[in-house]
Amino acid sequence: xxxxxxxxxxxxxxxxxxxxxxxxxxxxxxxxxxxxxxxxxxxxxxxxxxxxxxxxxxxxxxxxxxxxxxxxxxxxxxxxxxxxxxxxxxxxxxxxxxxxxxxxxxxxxxxxxxxxxxxxxxxxxxxxxxxxxxxxxxxxxxxxxxxxxxxxxxxxxxxxxxxxxxxxxxxxxxxxxxxxxxxxxxxxxxxxxxxxxxxxxxxxxxxxxxxxxxxxxxxxxxxxxxxxxxxxxxxxxxxxxxxxxxxxxxxxxxxxxxxxxxxxxxxxxxxxxxxxxxxxxxxxxxxxxxxxxxxxxxxxxxxxxxxxxxxxxxxxxxxxxxxxxxxxxxxxxxxxxxxxxxxxxxxxxxxxxxxxxxxxxxxxxxxxxxxxxxxxxxxxxx
Amino acid sequence: xxxxxxxxxxxxxxxxxxxxxxxxxxxxxxxxxxxxxxxxxxxxxxxxxxxxxxxxxxxxxxxxxxxxxxxxxxxxxxxxxxxxxxxxxxxxxxxxxxxxxxxxxxxxxxxxxxxxxxxxxxxxxxxxxxxxxxxxxxxxxxxxxxxxxxxxxxxxxxxxxxxxxxxxxxxxxxxxxxxxxxxxxxxxxxxxxxxxxxxxxxxxxxxxxxxxxxxxxxxxxxxxxxxxxxxxx
Numbered sequence: 001x002x003x004x005x006x007x008x009x010x011x012x013x014x015x016x017x018x019x020x021x022x023x024x025x026x027x028x029x030x031x032x033x034x035x036x037x038x039x040x041x042x043x044x045x046x047x048x049x050x051x052x053x054x055x056x057x058x059x060x061x062x063x064x065x066x067x068x069x070x071x072x073x074x075x076x077x078x079x080x081x082x083x084x085x086x087x088x089x090x091x092x093x094x095x096x097x098x099x100x101x102x103x104x105x106x107x108x109x110x111x112x113x114x115x116x117x118x119x120x121x122x123x124x125x126x127x128x129x130x131x132x133x134x135x136x137x138x139x140x141x142x143x144x145x146x147x148x149x150x151x152x153x154x155x156x157x158x159x160x161x162x163x164x165x166x167x168x169x170x171x172x173x174x175x176x177x178x179x180x181x182x183x184x185x186x187x188x189x190x191x192x193x194x195x196x197x198x199x200x201x202x203x204x205x206x207x208x209x210x211x212x213x214x215x216x217x218x219x220x221x222x223x224x225x226x227x228x229x230x231x232x233x234x235x236x237x238x239x240x241x242x243x244x245x246x247x248x249x250x251x252x253x254x255x256x257x258x259x260x261x262x263x264x265x266x267x268x269x270x271x272x273x274x275x276x277x278x279x280x281x282x283x284x285x286x287x288x289x290x291x292x293x294x295x296x297x298x299x300x301x302x303x304x305x306x307x308x309x310x311x312x313x314x315x316x317x318x319x320x321x322x323x324x325x326x327x328x329x330x331x332x333x334x335x336x337x338x339x340x341x342x343x344x345x346x347x348x349x350x351x352x353x354x355x356x357x358x359x360x361x362x363x364x365x366x367x368x369x370x371x372x373x374x375x376x377x378x379x380x381x382x
Numbered sequence: 383x384x385x386x387x388x389x390x391x392x393x394x395x396x397x398x399x400x401x402x403x404x405x406x407x408x409x410x411x412x413x414x415x416x417x418x419x420x421x422x423x424x425x426x427x428x429x430x431x432x433x434x435x436x437x438x439x440x441x442x443x444x445x446x447x448x449x450x451x452x453x454x455x456x457x458x459x460x461x462x463x464x465x466x467x468x469x470x471x472x473x474x475x476x477x478x479x480x481x482x483x484x485x486x487x488x489x490x491x492x493x494x495x496x497x498x499x500x501x502x503x504x505x506x507x508x509x510x511x512x513x514x515x516x517x518x519x520x521x522x523x524x525x526x527x528x529x530x531x532x533x534x535x536x537x538x539x540x541x542x543x544x545x546x547x548x549x550x551x552x553x554x555x556x557x558x559x560x561x562x563x564x565x566x567x568x569x570x571x572x573x574x575x576x577x578x579x580x581x582x583x584x585x586x587x588x589x590x591x592x593x594x595x596x597x598x599x600x601x602x603x604x605x606x607x608x609x610x611x612x613x614x615x
Contacts, residue, residue: 081521094513155520
């Protein structure tokens with residue numbers, strides 16, 4: 001089952017009895033295997049309805065949905081759903097079951113043996129960056145919101161489904177943790193390469209998460225189906241233009257990650273280093289302040305003039321190193337972090353937390369002016 | 383029908399404390415044996431009524447949970463049974479089922495139905511929608527969802543209902559001897575003017591209610607460990 005599936009909506013319509021307007025009208029689109037398709041639109045645009053028809057939580061009125069060429073209508077709903085990962089905004093973890101038992105729900109329905117389930121649970125917890133020993137036997141009430149969300153994703157991935165449905169999965173998380181969870185999920189997706197249908201009302205999230213974005217209008221009509229870059233540069237109509245927003249140029253920052261731009265070299269210094277050497281480093285660096293790091297290369301803070309007073313560098317800081325940026329952060333989030341900290345420069349760290357460069361407001365403003373044709377498509381940006 | 387209040391002579395006249403209908407520890411120690419059988423009869427009356435009452439009302443609640451139209455009729459019928467005074471119920475049943483254990487049980491069971499039915503149904507109804515949605519979305523059938531998710535999550539309410547039903551039944555069972563089913567009530571009414579007798583029989587009933595309540599509470603804690611899992615951070 002581990003391969004990703006191709007998903008095809010074929011003229012799908014949903015009409016609720018007693019309502020004159022359909023909730024989804026004549027929706028046709030194809031999601032290639034292994035890609036994230038974001039359904040985005042204002043409330044009442046039928047995005048959740050469209051998603052829920054895929055695993056038959058809602059019946060299709062007209063048209064068909066094909067999973068690897070096979071109609072979902074041919075399959076018994078419960079059996080179909082076990083093949084499709086399902087994660088929702090409220091997460092819906094079972095409060096009476098431990099984290100391990102929550103994740104084991106579908107494997108148990110499928111009759112896996114105990115050893116296999118146990119191994120799978122631990123593997124999944126590690127995959128979503130949770131410590132199996134610490135988390136496995138806890139109840140959901142004992143977890144933080146972010147941890148619960150991770151368990152929800154792990155549970156949805158339990159039997160390695162070829163398709164995942166995610167309905168505003170990060171909607172109830174605070175902005176800082178949401179950003180982290182989004183990054184984590186994208187990193188995860190690079191590994192697992194599932195086909196994902198992702199519902200959100202937040203265009204920024206859509207641009208960040210989607211390989212393709214389906215913009216839906218009220219009444220479930222498809223306004224545009226395109227890559228994030230295409231959507232930002234060539235909105236199909238005035239609805240798309242309005243929905244994407246007047247700050248399209250700014251949003252394009254979400255298409256690039258910190259690792260995609262040329263960072264500035266940071267004049268890194270350590271306590272005890274001869275001051276003369278530091279002065280030499282500073283003279284040909286783009287950043288005018290030395291950045292003090294520890295033995296592992298992790299940023300401690302910007303050094304003050306006083307720290308350079310003697311023969312050797314002393315531990316005298318001008319300011320803390322915040323914001324510390326990640327290579328995987330999208331530029332829009334990095335800009336927001338810089339503005340929030342009222343900083344002009346932010347050290348960029350790698351997976352180990354060691355500084356690899358510095359991102360500045362100047363680099364960002366240059367990226368904003370970049371010719372749109374050079375903006376990589378969403379898929380390349382991953 | 384004769385009212386089965388049998389004034390049995392249970393005192394010897396010599397003792398002044400006893401003759402004055404007082405509270406006599408010596409008499410209690412000497413005569414404690416006579417309470418043992420009625421006590422166990424009382425336990426039997428209560429436990430059987432609880433078991434049958436739970437079986438019926440739990441089944442009714444499961445039916446009504448899926449078929450909502452059943453809720454009103456079931457509530458009304460069990461509500462009427464709940465309001466009929468049990469003494470009246472015993473006498474109404476005597477011509478049909480005669481004197482004895484069965485008659486007493488019918489009245490006791492009828493009384494607990496509403497309490498348990500309502501608690502089971504409330505417990506099931508209180509299961510959050512998003513949890514049910516997640517369960518269905520993962521591929522649980524209705525039956526699997528009911529037994530693996532909804533019933534376990536309703537357990538705190540169900541057990542709370544059982545506790546109320548248990549204490550109520552212990553109290554009502556003291557009237558079971560009107561139906562000729564014995565129990566501690568028979569001892570109380572054997573000499574209702576004698577303080578020692580009333581106190582011992584009454585205390586045994588209170589003790590039984592407290593013990594049953596404690597046992598159900600322990601069972602509840604055993605089957606709902608997650609309710610005590612508090613945020614550990």
